[in-house]
Amino acid sequence: MVIHKKNLKKANQVVSQLKDKISHHQWRLKYHVMPPAGWMNDPNGFSFFNGEYHLFYQHHPFSPEWGPMYWGHVKSKDLVHWEELPIALAPSENFDKDGCFSGSAIEKDGKLYLVYTGNVWVDGPLDEDLKQVQALAVSEDGIHFEKVVGNPVISEIPGGDINTFHFRDPKVWKRGNSYYMVLGSKTKDNVGQVLLYSSEDLFDWQFISVIAKGEGNLGYMWECPDLFELSGKDVLVMSPQGVKPEGILYHNLHQSGYVMGEVDYKTGNFKHGPLHLLDFGFDFYAPQTMEDEQGRRILVAWMDMWESEMPTQKFGYAGAMTIPRLVTMKNDRLYTTPVPELKELRQNEVHYKDFTIDGEISIKDVSGDCLELEMVIDSQEATQFGLKFRVDEATNQETVLHFIKQANVVTLDRNQSGQGPGGTRQAELKSMDNLHLQIFIDKSSVEVFINGGEKVMSARIFPTEQANGIKFFADSSIKLKHLYKWELG
Template identity: 40%
Template sequence: MSELLKKAQIYQEERADRVPNTQRPSFHVSSPIGWINDPNGWSVYQGEYHLFFQYHPYNTHWGPMHWGHMKTSDFIKWERMPVAMAPDMEYDKNGCFSGSAIEINGEHILMYTGVYEEEVNDKKEVYQVQCIAVGDGKEYRKIEHNPVITAKMLPEGCSFHDFRDPKIWMKDGIYYALIASKDKDNDGQVVIFKSKDLKKWDYVNSLDQSEQRYGAMWECPDLFELDGQDVLIASPQFMEAEGLEFHNGNGTMCIIGKVDTSNKLIRDKVHAIDYGLDYYAPQTLEATDGRRIMIGWMQSWDNYITPEEFEWSGIMSIPRVLNVKNNRLYQYPVIEIEAYRNNKFIKDMSIIAGESYIQLIKGREIDLILKINKAECSCFEIKLACGNGRFTTISYEPMKEIITFDRTYSGLRKDVQCIRKMKIDPFHEDMEIRILMDKYTIEMFVDGGKYAMSSLIYTDLDIDNIDFSTDGQVDLVIEKYDICV
């Protein structure tokens, strides 16, 4: 074990337990100490689910990337593991960037991007290369053949600066890796490599490209088959807004189609994965029961709102089960969360203009399901973490077919993005809005997960009222549970 890795492991164990559990989310992965971002190595190993992540334990801001590590048996309770990797080799001395993992013959294989800098003609050049580490679920060693893929293996003109985030899988005895890249025209693309032994890799082709429309770099790509379709998910950088579908900056994207015999993705549908303020870099695994389960990083690169007094920064989303229906990716919280439901509240009622419902329900660790039967109004509002002049509003406008999330009055003291909107289907009976809240996280799923919206708030935890209001009448069934883990 290198001194850098040993230092990180000791630092984590000395500091992580100092963070009070009352401050942490209860059923979401959060940083043990310091900073985390992209989920990595989301995989099954020996019957348990392992999650690695980009990790800088020494600061609550991004820094030299390590791989942190947690595992779970039910997607809700998580066990902290030793730091898995540190930037301790020449080929990754500037960071162990994002990657993935698979189990092969009892070994846990990690594939990641190593980053290093060199002086070339008096200019500092950054190189990104793909590397392999092998372990037993707790300890990992980097293989001597690293780096196994370099930008020299790409077609002429492709970027060696932007070449990262490998997603590895095996099919018919061959290993494949899908990697984010930029082509000779500086256009975002995802490329495929293959190998028989994890050591010698060959370039296959470019699976799909941005075409100068969907951002300039597709980070953290993932490709899988689901419900008879091929699905590519990615996180484009430097996007330009398109209506309410895609927002500026870093976002998420799902492409549904079919991969043809030449390994090209023929698109049927392109849409955003999550419409909230804080969701990025999702990655999927196939669970032992066959479910496709996705987890993402709940934070925005451009809207850092972690409170200054926190010694940790970074939360992952609730793991979500995926399905494809009518050429659209649906996502819904894993059913395992239901085992932790307590204090059931259910009420069939009408919300009437001019009345307050703030004494009806409360909570900051809740599963709230609203089944709306009638919406004779122009706006229906749900206020969460409400009290002392603070609140976060979810507004549903049935005539405009828009849901708006607004954290302007959540207690923020930074000039950051607070409002985001998403377009949904026309109103129909039994329309469902499900809100899963874990102290600071608000994840909303509309109509069984056809639309998802994930955002953070850092309102004081003792502010936990929930209120409803409308300018007309809304008939609905309110079903609410406390989540106790």
């Protein structure tokens, strides 16, 4: 415990020294959670405790590169304004000395427990050189955490066709009087799967079953599982690694999606349907959900992608979270939309009604680099239409959202978005009649919500500071039935 406190103190001091240098950098997001300095990846421990939302994250405080993982920590009363807190977990014990990997949080007896994977690198072939166990830390105040006596609480991988090395990312919840946990795993011959455990007290865990396993093109490892009930269905969210591209789908290095069905908690059997993606853009991974005191299911994800170029690393930081998204069920699909609390950020409203676009135009007072756009488009006779944002004509920069009506396909194109990786991502829509768009642009990100969350596309982009233009285009006239633009404070 002494080593843990010492390591936390050192990490907090380093972040404190570095953060002022980068706090006003041009690509630092204004209304998203980012690390004050250093590296960020997966959201962890997303929870509600003592009247506040808590969000932890995988954090390397000593550099903007991935390294031995700590848990960074922020909290919020409203999911909009986030307060930076001291780092919550540091590698320190023989079972987690090389990293406190991803996990979750749960309240029990008025205390907040973190459940996480302790990682240790051991000698052996690459990717077979790790020992992973599950451990607990506890806090009375939700800020200062101590690792419990008796760790790790799960020290061995169960028998059967379960890979010996990859065993991580516990998500814990309570159902009735029992606690349950899902863990990311794979088979011995590299097929992704998820394990289910139960406990009466968070300390003593029993393995129930392999609750779900990949078939066909579903990857070699399922990371960051999350199981919850919504509208009478059981939903398993996970991040499969190694899914191969199929048509317009699965073009990121790793994916994040869900399957839906019904869990039999006695047998651990889960009958479910096919995999559906949660986001069709470039930068979305390891989503984690929580249920708040209003009974809403809220999701946040890492808004970056493994092995992508990250231009902010040159300036001492990397990684960001998506805006929090409300998860609802419609027509047996998950829809995700911005939490309504984000409306608090809106300033200086600009509104146009029944505005006709033909060709390519800019619209007065509709521009910026930190804003929300909401619009309803009547596409009329047009076969192709869309908008360009973060436009800088002097340097030929733009990010393009392009709709092709005949195919019902939308393309997000960042080939001219500035620094960083380019590419395109596509999604198929049910219809483009009265198309509804809600677009959140921040200093180095964009999140596009289409038709009330039917499809979502997230991307990091790294344009110049003067790239503030927005243009609308159509190959024949379209009507913006409504167009709202707000600056976001």
